[in-house]
Amino acid sequence: MTLTSASKAPPRTRGDGPPFLMALPALLLFALFALVPMAIVVYLSFTRWDGLGAPSWTGFDNWRTALTSDVTRHALWLTVKLMVVSWVVQTPLSLLLGVFVAGKQRYRALLAVFYFVPLLISTAAIAVIFKNLLDPNFGLGAVLDLPLLNQNWLGDPELAFYAVVFVISWQFLPFHTLLYQAGARQIPASLYEAAAIDGAGRLKQFWHITLPQLRYTIVTSSTLMTVGSLTYFDLVFVLTGGGPGYATRILPLDMYITGFQSNEMGLASAISVVLVLAGLVLSLALVRFSGFSRMRSQQAGM
Amino acid sequence: MSALSHAPSTEPPGAPSRPLSPAPPSGRARLRRLGRSNPLGALGGLVWLVIVLVPVYWVVVTSLRTREGYFEANPLSVPTDPTLENYRQVLDNGFTHYLLNSLVVTTGATLLTLAVSFLAAYAIVRGTSRALRWAFSVFLLGLAIPLQATIIPVYYLIAKAQMYDTLLAIVLPSAAFAIPLTVIILVNFLRDIPDELYESMRAEGAGHWRMLWSLALPLSRPALITVTIYDALNVWNGFLFPLILTQSPDKRVLPLFVWSFQGEFTINVPAILAAVVLSTLPIVALYILGRRQLVSGLTAGFGK
Structure with a gap:
């Protein structure tokens, strides 16, 4: 037995593997539309280009403008703020909801079915829905004259930011709830039984068993959430268009408006580079401190 | 805390299989924290x-x-x-045409992604060369590239290639950006196929293409379903590429249609919302037909 299996699985030699050629189409397609653009965007950030003619070299002009522009700085700050606030809002809520619907009762499974609904709607449609739902004249809060909800949600600079956070949470909480539900279901019941024997109450069990056991789920969810927060473009674009004023003009939006509405593609490219760097730094930091590689090896080991 | 812990822990609610405590497996064994x-x-x-x-x-x-x-x-x-007047109005405004556009773009991009990603994943898992390991790192790194950061150069490339304002202009970059995650998920799955299966096929003289086609492909069906759903939904809901890479109304896909429809019909909210409902119906139908697959597809295996 040992003999046959040994003879059947000789150490693979170099020539045995499939040819590199097989990976080439994927690499080429990905390189063409993701890696090559990286190079082009850096080049364009040193040019003046209106999107139609030929780009002309201008050196560091765009960078000087971008780095000193109050609008862009504000956009960067808003992006970070949005990342942090939406994480702070979503993580505890999705964790609690996820753990709750991980329960065995049938009504909880049913709840999860309904929680899932926002994930079926496209971002553009969600933004359109809430744009009308939050309308100061004909929106739900206004017409029903609900005490707290009757506000000019999208017209007030202060409120608009939190309206965006709310809609983002409405859209993405279901996804993270699902992650936590799946995570909580994998916690061995014996841990809770042992804790119950020791007389630990529900809160203690949650604090000392559930939370530590969910740490990889927390890492995964947080990684997706923070990196994903750089991609909230469509939602904000349709919901507020960055307004009122600059109140919700996050970095991707700032780039889009600069490039495709003001036709300053060069300047917009400089903003893109900032965005790419932010994404890379963020991902690397998250991978370093916890995350994705650990998750992969966990999966690969299974 | 005491307000919460009102569940009486009078007796150890032990599951029979629990090795920790010798407590008798009572009839209340199912009374657990859950x-x-x-x-x-x-x-x-x-x-x-x-x-x-x-x-x-x-x-x-x-x-x-x-x-x-x-x-x-x-x-x-x-x-x-x-x-149903609102729905009629949406249908009269070319809804079926946009639906068709969305279907074409989604199918095209998803098939393209799956085909090239599966080949790459197979090569990466079965391969031994350094180039393939390097390829895998490229895809891993690719996860970190935020899609919108590349829209200006992608627009530049598409315009240069004379593809601006075509459906193909949406398909290619959408597929390209789906590749990294698709490859990674497939690689993780293909790794679990035991070596022995390949070896016995090889002993019968099968080449890589046959092993790929009649061994790896059928065995990775669950993973393929998951990534298909994940990729298809992403393309289906994609907004940014259609927004910047197409222009004429007859090239619109559904999300773009919903957005432009609400721009044109600003005060006719019922009609706008009918457009929202109609554009969502295909996915709702999918959800009703295959909830489990859809859920696993949406979380793309992150829930594991």
Whole structure:
């Protein structure tokens, strides 16, 4: 037995593997539309280009403008703020909801079915829905004259930011709830039984068993959430268009408006580079401190 | 804390298989933490249910109202004389054409992604060369590239290639950006196929293409379903590439249609919401038909 299996699985030699050629189409397609653009965007950030003619070299002009522009700085700050606030809002809520619907009762499974609904709607449609739902004249809060909800949600600079956070949470909480539900279901019941024997109450069990056991789920969810927060473009674009004023003009939006509405593609490219760097730094930091590689090896080991 | 821990722990609720305690497996063995009532949690769960469902309910009932009804009726009441007029209006505005565009783009991009990613994943898992290991790192790194950061150069490339304002212009970059995650998920799955299966096929003289086609492909069906759904949904809902890479109305895909429709019909909210409902129906149908696959596809295996 040992003999046959040994003879059947000789150490693979170099020539045995499939040819590199097989990976080439994927690499080429990905390189063409993701890696090559990286190079082009850096080049364009040193040019003046209106999107139609030929780009002309201008050196560091765009960078000087971008780095000193109050609008862009504000956009960067808003992006970070949005990342942090939406994480702070979503993580505890999705964790609690996820753990709750991980329960065995049938009504909880049913709840999860309904929680899932926002994930079926496209971002553009969600933004359109809430744009009308939050309308100061004909929106739900206004017409029903609900005490707290009757506000000019999208017209007030202060409120608009939190309206965006709310809609983002409405859209993405279901996804993270699902992650936590799946995570909580994998916690061995014996841990809770042992804790119950020791007389630990529900809160203690949650604090000392559930939370530590969910740490990889927390890492995964947080990684997706923070990196994903750089991609909230469509939602904000349709919901507020960055307004009122600059109140919700996050970095991707700032780039889009600069490039495709003001036709300053060069300047917009400089903003893109900032965005790419932010994404890379963020991902690397998250991978370093916890995350994705650990998750992969966990999966690969299974 | 004491308010929460009212579940009496009078006796150890042991599952029979538990090795820790020798307590007799009583009839209440099933009474576990998962079975306890949790009024506070239930309340929170209900509150979130209301937050999720009220907007959805509002969309549906409003889409059935007349324009006058929208301004007069209580927004949450069931419409007294429901009308399908709004839906007719959406259909009259070329909805089926946009639906078709969305289907073409989604199918094209998803098939392209799956084909090239599966080849790459197979090569990476079975391969031994350094170039393939390097390829895998490229895809891993690729996960970190935010899509919108590349829209200007992608626009530049597409314009240079004379593809601006075609459906192909949406398909290619959408597929390209789906590749990294697709490859990674497939690689993780293909790794679990035991070496022996390949070796026995090889012993029969099978080459890589045959092993790929008649061994790896059928065995990775679950993973393929997952990534298909994940990729297809992403393309289906994609907004940014269609926005910057197409221009003429007849090239619109559904998300773009919903957005432009609400721009044109600003005050006709029932019609706008009918467009929202119609554009969502295909996915709702999918959800009803295959909830489990859809859920696993949406989380793309992150829930594991």
